[in-house]
Amino acid sequence: MKTTLITGGNSGIGAAIGDRLRARGERVVSLGLEKPTTENDTLFGYTADLTDAAATAQVAAQIAADHTIDAVVHNAGAILPNLLPDADPDDILKLAQLHLAAPMALTQAVLPGMIARGFGRILFITSRASMGMPTRSAYSATKAGVHGMMRTWALELAPKGITANVIAPGPVLTENFWGIVPKDGELQEKIANGVPVRRIGTPEDIANAAGFFLDDNASFVTGQVLYVCGGTSLGGLPS
Template sequence: MSHEYSQQDVAVVTGGARNIGQAIALRLQQDGYRVLVLDIVEPEVDSLQADAYQVDLADAEATRQIVADIAERYPVTRLINNVGIVAPALLEEATLEDFDKLMQLNVRSALICTQALLPAMKAQGRGRIVMNASRVVLGKEARTIYSATKGALQSMARTWALELAEHGITVNCVAPGPIATSAFWQNNPPDSERARRIIDNIPLQRMGQPEDVAQAVSFFCDERSGFITGQTLYVCGGVTVG
């Protein structure tokens, strides 16, 4: 570890038990942070289990209680608002149930967690908040609700970047393109025509890995990235350029 345990910076990762969230949590551990994972399931990886909190982040009250407890116990300086579900549907098939569910999980949890952990960051005069947005903020079929939630995160990040700058707290977004997660392969089976078409359209000619997103999050979390705020970094293999 890079610093003494008592002085270790503490990072909170929502949805950190699986996929991209897990890769982010593991990378931040490598970077020397003590990482607290908030997720509805228990982490599979041993190193994340000791500091894991099992909570349904779509449940406002449960989330509020957990982060209030964390805020009391740890002076958190890094918050990764990563949790999210997709619920793909064409416009005509999009349901209000899914709208409410995704807004509560993907967006409201970010607001609750940030509000709870902000006082400690302000008190220390430093902090890093990173939102996991998505390339879909630029448009993608069958993503009406999902893209709405990711666009909301991006807009909140810009607002927070302005409000929190004077406190030495930066707020940025990573926006992954096609990343090889279980959710991706569920929506695009590996041998399907759709999956092949997606990979063919990536200039770097490969799927992104969760670790690629974790690399961008690590960069934003670094103490040396303090002059970068309100930004969105696309981790997309070049998809957003063409």
């Protein structure tokens, strides 16, 4: 039975991916600021603040000791929106730790086992905003950086049977989204109307794509960015 580590696995996109994997008989290790409300023999919870490098290293070692991890989904993220005049350079450092350094530490901890077994799946959840979006200086920069890191890992790990890919969602109805856009308000409707498919995505839309990348049969797909975005990667979004 495969076991997948999911950061930010307690809610939103991470929880939807975990539900999909468990429905097909796999185990999930959820890592976030809080544990899942229930744990059982297919769902295990750990907590850590991934913006804290020391805490990340500690929990990475603990998870690697407790579980045989076959796949890693780096989903945890934060936005910290500001227009350029108000942007704080420290936000770039904070999000670089969360979006880049934390995934590196977690993957390094479980990588020896993947290499020994000749199998592994690494999947990052980034954002269509990696292509640029107003108020997203720190977020766009670090999410775009993930794409470069993923491609590097894909090249390094391909001979070892390990794939590395990215899903870059467009707007998705999660607490992160509603933390910026009032729920069910006029701006949400405006954004939905600006999406070519005329709706905002759901966590399940992203989980559908994740299920493909994490499958055993996806061994010939690595180093790719898939925009699950309703067509918004073809143009801008209303802001």
